[in-house]
Amino acid sequence: MNRTIVKAEKLRKVYHLFAEEIAAVDGVDLEITAGEFVSIMGPSGSGKTTLLDMIGCLDSISDGTLEILGEDVSSTPESQLVKTRRGQIGFIFQDFSLIPSLTALENLQLGLFLAGKQTNRQKCLEMLDKVHLSHRCNHLPKQMSGGEQQRVAIARALVIEPDFLLADEPTGHLDTATTQTVFALLKEINAQQNLTIILATHDASIGSQTQRTILLKDGKIAS
Amino acid sequence: MNTLSIAVKNLRRKKIRSVLTIGGVSIAVAVLVSLMGFDKGYQQSLTSNIDRMGYQLLVTAKGCPYEAATMMLKGGGGLRYMEQDAYDQIRSDQRIEQITPQLVATVFDPDRAEGEGGFVMFMGIHDSYMKLKPWNKFKSGGWFSSPDADEVIMGFEAAELEQRNVGDEIFIPGKNKILKVAGIFERTGTQDDGIVFMPLQTTQQIFGLPGKLTGVGIKLKDIQTISKVEEDLYEVPGIQVISMAQVRGTILNLIASAKIMANSIAVIAIFIAVIGVINTILMSVFERTQEIGILKAMGASRFQIFRLIWAETILICSLGGIIGNIVALTASRAVEAIIVNILPFTPSGPIVVIYPALLVYALAGAVVLGLIAGLYPSWRACAMVPVEAIRRGE
Numbered sequence: 001m002n003r004t005i006v007k008a009e010k011l012r013k014v015y016h017l018f019a020e021e022i023a024a025v026d027g028v029d030l031e032i033t034a035g036e037f038v039s040i041m042g043p044s045g046s047g048k049t050t051l052l053d054m055i056g057c058l059d060s061i062s063d064g065t066l067e068i069l070g071e072d073v074s075s076t077p078e079s080q081l082v083k084t085r086r087g088q089i090g091f092i093f094q095d096f097s098l099i100p101s102l103t104a105l106e107n108l109q110l111g112l113f114l115a116g117k118q119t120n121r122q123k124c125l126e127m128l129d130k131v132h133l134s135h136r137c138n139h140l141p142k143q144m145s146g147g148e149q150q151r152v153a154i155a156r157a158l159v160i161e162p163d164f165l166l167a168d169e170p171t172g173h174l175d176t177a178t179t180q181t182v183f184a185l186l187k188e189i190n191a192q193q194n195l196t197i198i199l200a201t202h203d204a205s206i207g208s209q210t211q212r213t214i215l216l217k218d219g220k221i222a223s
Numbered sequence: 224m225n226t227l228s229i230a231v232k233n234l235r236r237k238k239i240r241s242v243l244t245i246g247g248v249s250i251a252v253a254v255l256v257s258l259m260g261f262d263k264g265y266q267q268s269l270t271s272n273i274d275r276m277g278y279q280l281l282v283t284a285k286g287c288p289y290e291a292a293t294m295m296l297k298g299g300g301g302l303r304y305m306e307q308d309a310y311d312q313i314r315s316d317q318r319i320e321q322i323t324p325q326l327v328a329t330v331f332d333p334d335r336a337e338g339e340g341g342f343v344m345f346m347g348i349h350d351s352y353m354k355l356k357p358w359n360k361f362k363s364g365g366w367f368s369s370p371d372a373d374e375v376i377m378g379f380e381a382a383e384l385e386q387r388n389v390g391d392e393i394f395i396p397g398k399n400k401i402l403k404v405a406g407i408f409e410r411t412g413t414q415d416d417g418i419v420f421m422p423l424q425t426t427q428q429i430f431g432l433p434g435k436l437t438g439v440g441i442k443l444k445d446i447q448t449i450s451k452v453e454e455d456l457y458e459v460p461g462i463q464v465i466s467m468a469q470v471r472g473t474i475l476n477l478i479a480s481a482k483i484m485a486n487s488i489a490v491i492a493i494f495i496a497v498i499g500v501i502n503t504i505l506m507s508v509f510e511r512t513q514e515i516g517i518l519k520a521m522g523a524s525r526f527q528i529f530r531l532i533w534a535e536t537i538l539i540c541s542l543g544g545i546i547g548n549i550v551a552l553t554a555s556r557a558v559e560a561i562i563v564n565i566l567p568f569t570p571s572g573p574i575v576v577i578y579p580a581l582l583v584y585a586l587a588g589a590v591v592l593g594l595i596a597g598l599y600p601s602w603r604a605c606a607m608v609p610v611e612a613i614r615r616g617e
Contacts (some may be wrong), residue, residue, distance in 0.1 A: 058520055059610040072613040078608055086522030093613070097517040099234040114522045119224040160522075 002033035003070075005164050005196045010064035013050050015218075024050040027064070034164075035194040039207040041217035044192065048200040049168055051216065054083050055198060056089055056166045057081040059115035065135040069163055087115035090157030096149040097161035102117040104128060104152045105137040107160045115160040128152070128158045133183060147178035152183075154185060171206060183209065226527070237507065241539065244503040248543020248549055251496035251599060254489045256585045257550035257558045260475065262482065264576030267476060272570040273467045274411045276612050277355035278323070278440030279449060282456060284315065299307070302327055303437040304552060305495035309459050318452055321442040323351040326423055328430045332396045343381075344418050347426025357443055364389035364406030371424040374405040375456070382407045392396060393419065393589040400429050413571050478566055487533045496543070497596050504536050504600040516612025534596025537590060544589025547583045581609040 013025040025047045032038050040048045052057040054066060057073055060081070065074045073084055098107050108124035128134045131151040141149050150170060156167055167186065171179035183206055190197050199210065207213045215222040235243045255605050284303035310324045322446055326347035335341035354367070363571075368375045373478060377385070382404070391404045402421065410416055443449060449466055456464045458473060465473075508515070515528060523531075551558075555575045563569045 011533060056520065068574045082519065082524055085520070089522050091517075093517065097513070099514060101236045106232075110229070111521055113224045114518060114527065116522070134365075156521075173378065197437075209391075 002035060002110035004031060004067070005036075005069060006032040006177070006198070007067040008032065008055075008064065009066075011051075011061060011066055011103065012055060013047075013059065016213055023219050025054065028216075028219070028221055030214060030221065032164075032196060032198060033142060034196055035091060035188040035190070037197045037211045038199070039210040039213045040198065040200045040216060041204070041207040041213055042222075043202060046216040047219040048202075050219075051131045052166055052168050052198065053123045056091060057085040058142065074088055082097040086164045086220050087160050090160060090162035090165040092153050092157050092165065092167040094172040096141070096146070096153045096173070098149055098152055098156070100141050104133060104144070104155075107141075107152055108156050111156040111160050122174075123153075124159055127155045130158075131155045144166055146174050149175060150178075150182050151185060154182070154189075158189065158195075162195075164198065167197065167199040169201055170199065171201070171203065180208070181202070188209055224281075226530050226534050227538075229330075230383055230531060230538055233507070233511075233531075233535055234538060240383045240503055241508075243498055244539050245543045245546065246498040247496045248540050249546040251489070251492040252544050252547025252585050252589050253550040253554065254492050254539045255588070256548060256581060257555065258482075258485050258489050259581050259585075260551065260555060260575045260577040261485075261558070261562060262597065263578065263581070264574045265478065266475070268570040268572035268574050269471055271472055271572055272413050272535070273472045275356070275358070276292045276440065276467065277410065278321070279446060279467050280441040280443070280453065280456075281467065281470065282309065282439040282441065282459075282462050283437065283462055283465065285463050293406050294365075302329075302437050304432060305317075305462055305515045307434045307436050307438075308492040310436060310439050312459050313456060317451070317512065318444055318448050319441055320352060320444040321355045321438045322586060323355050324349050324423060324436045325352075326425060326430075326435060327437040328432070330396050334396075343396070343424060345375075345525070346420050347417050347423040348420050355440060356415075357465065357525045359411060360399050360409045362407045362409045364404065367405055367422045370422050371428070372405070373400070373402045373420055373425060374404040374422070375402045376408060376415040376420040377404060378418045379410040381419050395429065397586060398429050408520055416571065459614070474568055477568060481566055491522060493592070497592060499534060500593070500596040501541055501599060503533060503539070503604070504597060505603065508532060508600050512612050515607050516609045516614075519607065519609035520613065525578075525605040528607075532601040532604045533594070537593035537601065539591030540596065541586070544586040547589065548585055551585075552577055552582075 005101070008028055008030050011025055011028040012023060015022045015024060016027060019133070028051060040051060050059065054061050055068065057068060058081070060078050060085050061074055067073070068084055069088060071084060073081060078083070091202060104175070105121070105124050106129065107120065108127060109119040112119045112124070114128060125134060125137060128137050131154055133151055133155070134150060136144055136148060141152070144152070170186070171182055174182060186197055187209070189195055199206070201207055225585065277484045282305070286303045305431060307324065313319070328345045328347070329342045330345065333340045334341050335343070341361035364376070367376070377387060383394065387404050389406060390403050391406060392401050394401050408415065421429070427435060443452060453464045453466060456462065467611045518528060555577055559573070562574060
């Protein structure tokens with residue numbers, strides 16, 4: 001039986017706007033096991049990013065239970081969540097989020113540094129080679145195209161050897177052709193490394209290509 | 224990859240802003256180092272000047288002690304005269320080891336300073352002068368041939384300025400008197416270098432001041448008796464007695480207000496520099512809100528973020544400290560020239576002395592400044608909640 005990566009029961013995230021209570025995620029039950037490639041889909045405001053933030057230990061939960069890699073993080077304060085996410089969760093963001101003053105190689109080394117691991121140059125070069133960007137290792141983000149930047153961001157997330165990967169709209173800022181290239185790369189990583197990938201997207205063509213799709217609507221799982 | 228290398232790269236992102244902030248710290252440090260160097264140098268030179276006068280007590284005509292103190296060191300117009308009889312009364316005191324009378328006179332020479340004119344300082348001295356200043360050596364020539372000879376001994380710089388050698392003649396403007404150069408002193412590094420010395424009697428005669436003196440220098444056998452001697456000397460009418468320690472204190476008092484003003488400027492410069500550093504780093508933190516959120520998402524701890532921002536602040540202040548030290552070192556002579564023009568009296572010798580310990584203190588101070596200035600921006604950065612920081616930057 002595959003190891004459980006994420007297990008949520010009656011998961012809720014509530015925001016308070018003056019006297020009004022807004023539930024961004026409202027009673028979500030889900031379980032994701034190792035090696036799965038899962039997409040979380042839904043329109044804007046459906047709670048995709050909020051759910052992803054909680055799974056990524058970036059945000060605390062309001063109610064329910066959440067286990068990440070077997071650890072119950074339901075009542076862990078934000079200041080302690082860093083220990084869970086460090087070195088175990090890889091993040092890919094919509095706007096690539098590379099550090100502009102660092103080269104592609106240095107961005108990868110930064111990932112290792114922040115994860116508390118050895119900033120091994122050779123390992124980073126090999127990772128850049130895997131995303132077919134070894135020739136760009138000494139380039140700054142502004143010297144690369146959007147697709148290349150996102151591939152560097154993927155390499156940065158992978159180089160720390162995480163237990164699972166979270167990608168929030170990773171192709172949101174890319175054209176159709178580049179979207180397919182980046183998505184193909186994620187599929188390849190999932191297939192070759194058996195790495196769990198949880199991806200939030202509103203692009204149905206992307207969602208339909210993942211193993212499982214979780215459809216969110218108004219913070220609840222619709223299907 | 225380490226915190227320092229990331230901090231360096233971050234500062235290079237906004238080069239102009241970083242350079243301006245470092246410049247602000249540099250100026251503050253340079254001003255501080257120059258002022259501290261001035262404080263040390265001025266006191267050192269003044270003490271050295273006073274020590275090299277060779278006497279511990281100065282007897283002058285009654286009047287303003289401030290004026291008397293600067294007059295003896297600097298010369299100048301408006302001199303007061305005492306009777307030579309007073310000197311005759313004092314010199315028999317058994318507690319005195321050496322005593323020398325002096326008569327200072329200044330003359331305006333219209334040909335000086337390339338036609339702009341300037342004062343020439345003449346000093347009438349007695350044989351005993353050399354006993355009080357045994358370190359005064361002759362570069363060439365020697366002592367006056369007689370106590371009333373029409374001769375001069377020139378200080379090193381005075382001889383260089385007038386381009387005179389032993390045997391040459393020197394004209395006293397306004398007195399229609401020509402004297403012969405009997406000797407030239409070696410450089411002493413004191414005011415003596417710029418003085419033209421004459422026999423006391425000759426000076427009294429040329430300047431029409433028979434039986435007059437401007438001062439009497441006294442060296443005691445035992446310095447412990449100075450207070451008692453000073454008290455006893457006041458029994459002689461028409462004189463005032465100034466100890467050289469008092470002269471030193473008096474001159475330091477004269478420049479105290481200028482020092483307070485300068486120190487205030489330094490404090491303001493430091494305060495502005497600190498505000499500038501805090502502003503720069505805080506701006507940088509706010510601009511990088513999303514980036515800090517991403518770093519936290521990637522696993523950066525609060526301490527790592529704090530350390531990174533703190534390192535940037537300390538780097539700015541350290542670089543500012545180093546550059547400020549270099550500026551202070553290279554500009555010390557220029558600062559000296561400015562101070563000489565501002566202050567009522569400046570002793571000869573270096574008056575801005577920048578010593579290694581001062582540079583170390585200044586650099587350490589700049590680092591401490593960075594540590595303090597970086598606290599708030601670093602705390603703001605490390606306190607950011609990652610999910611909020613990421614969204615705020617979107």
